[in-house]
Amino acid sequence: MNDALFLRNPEDSELGKKIIKHSIQLISKNGLEAFTFKKLAEDIGTTEAGIYRYFENKHRLLIYIAAWYWNWVEYRINFQTNNIKDPFKRLQKVIKLLATTVVDDKKTFHVDENLLHQIIIAEGSKAYLTKQVGEDNKHHFFKPYKDLCATIGDIILECNPKYKYPISLSTTIIEMAHLQNFFMNNLPSLTDFGNSKDEKKIVVFLENLVFSSLK
Amino acid sequence: MNDALFLRNPEDSELGKKIIKHSIQLISKNGLEAFTFKKLAEDIGTTEAGIYRYFENKHRLLIYIAAWYWNWVEYRINFQTNNIKDPFKRLQKVIKLLATTVVDDKKTFHVDENLLHQIIIAEGSKAYLTKQVGEDNKHHFFKPYKDLCATIGDIILECNPKYKYPISLSTTIIEMAHLQNFFMNNLPSLTDFGNSKDEKKIVVFLENLVFSSLK
């Protein structure tokens, strides 16, 4: 994790872990706009100043949470694809991992991965859709996302070494896996899965999109 | 335009048109987060209360601007494709219109379409990525966006009547046309066009993506 994202490492203390845990819960419950350090402090049972000792502001905290998420996705993808030889099958697995609901990993007791997944779907892009994106990028805050895109880009090139847009196709897969999910649940007429609300259909849509491009 | 989006129709008065014009300028310059009704009022030379007579809040104003944009895009697409018979050529035109910089239409002197395009790229998704999306949707605030998707979906079906995901492919084209542009200019290593910063490459990427799916 990038040290510049926090003032004090939240992984290093109980209070820090509570900040992460309750942030995820509160953002998931009320949305990022309604989320404040005051409410977070009340929820935890500490003070606003206590939170500010860990994170400079809400935006940094969001980026931290997003970075945590992308690191975790990358780890999961590597773990679950490293024994698959066929790059097409590997890419298929990647699509499935990105587009389907995740089960809470009990090892990381301070992070509910399922809530986290929901947060990133609805709030993740707000981490970079800002005027400070250039500054934030200089601090390498988006490295986990970029690493993931590079990983997926490599698989794409294994499928078809002549394909010209491996990174853009990666971001398309990632962003669309999330956006189609958001639309399906919130603006169903913006997808073809509004009636069934079945994540598997998003997977099939993305597979079709990706594999016809790579043929 | 949906009446429920405003308290007083901004198209009906000089002040109203100034609100739209200066909103677009200010959001484009400082981003949505830094944009406030107070600053907008100062910029126009009116008072905060004056703005509140037109729009309930900043979020409604954003949705209004986005709705204006999607209506305008739809109009443009219809105008520029209605004499093209071949649906593939029509879809090609749609992709080009969505993914390339727009020239300011002097007829709408109170809206700089080029700035507007930039705003929608960076801030457009914030109109729906909220907890109130369901409520906002009940008020039909996203109808222009949906109509555009339906229009593009119809062209897709003309290209291939058996294609199963015309709406999801439409949102993919629209959102990726914008997102690849944002990445190209702000997080270039998340695209394959970072070096050239050439919008035409985004068009080629999207054409490749879409037409290989429809074959």
Place this chain on the structure above:
DNA sequence: TTTTTAATAATAGTATTACTATCTTTTATT
């Protein structure tokens, strides 16, 4: 032309947000 009305301008005020500062108490380390 006067009257009514509608829109705008001017001003004030409130609760909440996004912080910063300081001081004390608790907990962990030497």
Place this chain on the structure above:
DNA sequence: AATAAAAGATAGTAATACTATTATTAAAAA
């Protein structure tokens, strides 16, 4: 037992996101 670091308690400020009221001006109806 002494020291340092983290956390808790409290206070304060500028800005934000509104609401309310009253006065002024301009346009429309009588």
